[in-house]
Amino acid sequence: MNTHLDGNVLAGALRELFTVDITTAIGQCVACGTTGAMGQAIVYADAPGLIARCPACDEVVLRLVRSSDRAWLDLRGVSYLQLELPA
């Protein structure tokens, strides 16, 4: 059974941390070099946190765990994020 979601579900949790929308950000996967919008990531939300995987190679690109008063963000799976900013 398919239980994964996609990068759209990252939007709210990461908007708690950042003032830009993460789903339109372009990320590059460290493992395979594929670039794409974070909204296209495969996301597993049934772990204790959010796990985002590269849609091309399935490697973990982002992990986010939140407790009541802090968050842990692991971005070692992306070599960069390209974020849209107002001109």
Added chain:
Amino acid sequence: MARAAVLGRLTWQVATVAAVREETATARTIVLDLPGWPGHQAGQHVDVRLTAPDGYSAQRSYSIASPPGGAPGGAAGAATLELTVQRLADGEVSPYLADVLEPGDPLELRGPIGGWFVWNPTSGGPVLLVAGGSGVVPLMAMIRTRAVSGSHAPFRLVYSVREPGTALYAGELADLATADAGLDVTYVYTRTTPPGWPTPAGRISAGILTAGQAARPDLAVFVCGPTGFVETAADLLVDAGYQPSAIKTERFGPSGGQQ
């Protein structure tokens, strides 16, 4: 298409239920008054949080059904927002929203959220929308936005439902499609068809999705539904020669995801 904006910190706010509207036997639309709502784009969602007296809280994402600027027919600039909630039998949040919540009740939410799965009138068309079950909700926001903005972008909705009575917005979709040659609505019935339906019940197919036509290079595709449905539909389109980069998907599931 993605308008860059520095956004304020995303905070929880309290909306007031202005009305509830039954859509099907298991789904209803909640109309919310939301002073200070910054506006939204079609396809965006909100996070809803319920908190029990003992402090336990549960949070889910729900797609916004209404177009920016309030519901059709609402006062211009009214800060209203509509969510359509499908009750899940074993759900933790949806039964409360679908059965218990009444006009006048407060509801805690934050948004608008998400800039990837959105359509704006400036995005243009043609657009193919593919909905599985309650995945039609954000796509309906796009259809309503197109209607209220006067956009003439060609829209085609392929809407997969189990049986006729489970289709959301059936009357409104029929009215919109009748009034506007630029909007086509095609139903796929997976379990039971209406009487006299020309084809037997069955799953979505490449022929239905593409209507036998090759993809136009400027076509934008939005697919929303349960994970299995979304993957099937996207795979069928890619196999039919549609560009993967033109296909945006939104999956929902029972645990914490879009509902």
